Amino acid sequence: QQQVRQSPQSLTVWEGETTILNCSYEDSTFDYFPWYRQFPGKSPALLIAISLVSNKKEDGRFTIFFNKREKKLSLHITDSQPGDSATYFCAARQQGTGSKLSFGKGAKLTVSP
Amino acid sequence: AQTIHQWPVAEIKAVGSPLSLGCTIKGKSSPNLYWYWQATGGTLQQLFYSITVGQVESVVQLNLSASRPKDDQFILSTEKLLLSHSGFYLCAWSLRDWGFAEQFFGPGTRLTVL
Numbered sequence: 001q002q003q004v005r006q007s008p009q010s011l012t013v014w015e016g017e018t019t020i021l022n023c024s025y026e027d028s029t030f031d032y033f034p035w036y037r038q039f040p041g042k043s044p045a046l047l048i049a050i051s052l053v054s055n056k057k058e059d060g061r062f063t064i065f066f067n068k069r070e071k072k073l074s075l076h077i078t079d080s081q082p083g084d085s086a087t088y089f090c091a092a093r094q095q096g097t098g099s100k101l102s103f104g105k106g107a108k109l110t111v112s113p
Numbered sequence: 114a115q116t117i118h119q120w121p122v123a124e125i126k127a128v129g130s131p132l133s134l135g136c137t138i139k140g141k142s143s144p145n146l147y148w149y150w151q152a153t154g155g156t157l158q159q160l161f162y163s164i165t166v167g168q169v170e171s172v173v174q175l176n177l178s179a180s181r182p183k184d185d186q187f188i189l190s191t192e193k194l195l196l197s198h199s200g201f202y203l204c205a206w207s208l209r210d211w212g213f214a215e216q217f218f219g220p221g222t223r224l225t226v227l
Contacts, residue, residue: 043218
């Protein structure tokens with residue numbers, strides 16, 4: 001079964017708007033949640049990550065909000081740019097498994113100028 | 114600085130033929146290594162991981178095998194390719210610790226099975 005769920009699967013926003021990508025999980029043993037960005041034809045690159053000890057992680061225009069009680073995360077991209085157009089993957093690492101990651105199905109973002 | 118190299122860049126193979134994909138990491142000692150598979154337009158599925166030379170753990174069975182003959186080398190192979198093996202194969206590495214170890218992906222190998 002899909003351990004990490006993402007929504008929406010795709011979305012289009014206008015340049016300058018804030019993009020919100022959602023992620024949820026069921027497994028209480030997940031303790032680390034990286035987000036990866038993948039441009040067409042390229043390999044994924046780590047964008048930003050958060051652990052259970054934090055409720056929020058910010059890096060420039062990218063912010064993760066984490067609701068541990070509801071097991072939900074969201075990635076906010078402020079002032080979205082056409083260059084942000086890509087597929088974004090939420091992933092989760094199970095405690096005690098080193099770096100075995102489970103990935104969501106991804107969210108394809110298109111930013112229109 | 115660490116670099117990760119995968120070979121070949123792309124491969125077109127016939128059903129039933131053998132396959133060998135490779136990955137090398139330079140600039141990092143004793144990394145954790147991983148193989149992922151991604152169908153076109155799909156998610157990333159972790160296939161194997163290795164924390165040391167000669168030791169490989171299987172995550173998903175896809176009629177593939179992996180080996181780590183050297184500290185900086187990871188090999189993915191099969192003796193008989195299936196159509197379902199088509200996709201994007203990615204090697205990744207992370208530091209060997211049990212903290213929040215980020216994984217870094219190589220450039221990938223695109224495989225087409227006909």
